[in-house]
Amino acid sequence: MAHQEGARPQKPLQSGQGPLVTAETIGSVLKSSEAWLARRGVDQPRVDAGSLLAAALGMERLQLYLETDRPLQETELARFRPLLAARGRRQPLAQILEKKGFWTLEFKVSDQVLTPRADTETLVEWALEIETPDEARVIDLCTGSGCIIAALASERPNWQLAATELSPSALALARENLDALGFMARVHLEQGDLFAGLDGPFDLIVANPPYVAESEASQLDPEVRQYEPELALFATGEGLDVLRRIAQESLARCTTGTWLLMEHGHEQGAAVRALLDEAGFKDIDTRRDLGQRERVSGGRSP
Incomplete structure (x- = not known):
């Protein structure tokens, strides 16, 4: 079930390439992205949001949850937006990441x-x-x-x-x-x-x-x-x-x-x-x- 979007947006991240995401921290972006994917029928929105954000940041997915308070830079969010948008269009996660175990x-x-x-x-x-x-x-x-x-x-x-x-x-x-x-x-x-x-x-x-x-x-x-x-x-x-x-x-x-x-x-x-x-x-x-x-x-x- 999708989580509520509880973050207080300071600056909406608008881009023609991707959805709106909250410009706060890793944690708030994960939360809003999970909810956004869930509304589009994605089966595992939490996992996929984490996998895509980790790819954009060059980190392991589990590491995100140890750094939820870390602020995100605009350049990092610019890398993340098109990945999230592609998943929202239901492109398979593996195709977006170009790899699969x-x-x-x-x-x-x-x-x-x-x-x-x-x-x-x-x-x-x-x-x-x-x-x-x-x-x-x-x-x-x-x-x-x-x-x-x-x-x-x-x-x-x-x-x-x-x-x-x-x-x-x-x-x-x-x-x-x-x-x-x-x-x-x-x-x-x-x-x-x-x-x-x-x-x-x-x-x-x-x-x-x-x-x-x-x-x-x-x-x-x-x-x-x-x-x-x-x-x-x-x-x-x-x-x-x-x-x-x-x-x-x-x-x-x-x-x-x-x-x-x-x-x-x-x-x-x-x-x-x-x-x-x-x-x-x-x-x-x-x-x-x-x-x-x-x-x-x-x-x-x-």
Whole structure:
């Protein structure tokens, strides 16, 4: 629930680039900014106001709460206003800050890729549990920011890794992330649809493909609907067509006992299990995400 704006304004900070903020202290600006974001439907206004102000000041967010009485300079507020205004327009926090944590790593993000989500770590956890050869050949389809393949690279230094992405701009960002994290030399990147001409065979296949039905677009939060790439979000056939293609095209690229793991919508579990069964996979199972919703389904090649 939004807090009341209790600060006594001394000088309203007016700018064509941003909202009104109270020209007092860190504490009063945090309070008024939280209320302003809450009125615009932002889900975590306190956290986001703090994260944006910390970024503008070059501080850690928790440090703000130790310095709530500190006066803010006009130059500091000038840096903060456009950040706050962007969040008020419902631009995702990660896009504004141009970074997002995933697994134990930090990734650069933009409006060209899906923002990495904590629920996708369910796929990484499952992949790391699977028994594979020491130098397993692993491919990540629809890699986006590269967060999944980078997380796997960080945990399995001997795996031979590949990742594909249809969007050239998304692939460029994945390359930038892998290079910044020191994994680029270990990951073969290929631009193209799904396997992008890579025939394998692979010991493990993972994918976080588009799986939102186009009919569900109006139900998405503005942060997703307005700011994340449609190519990475939507699939035809009630959101199942890309998942179906992956299941059908994977088996020919598997060794004996290769696992295919695919993220999907929380109401698609039964349908994806059926796709895996129709494609010929065995030992089909589904894992739940942090909210206990069905999120990743997989099967093993015979």
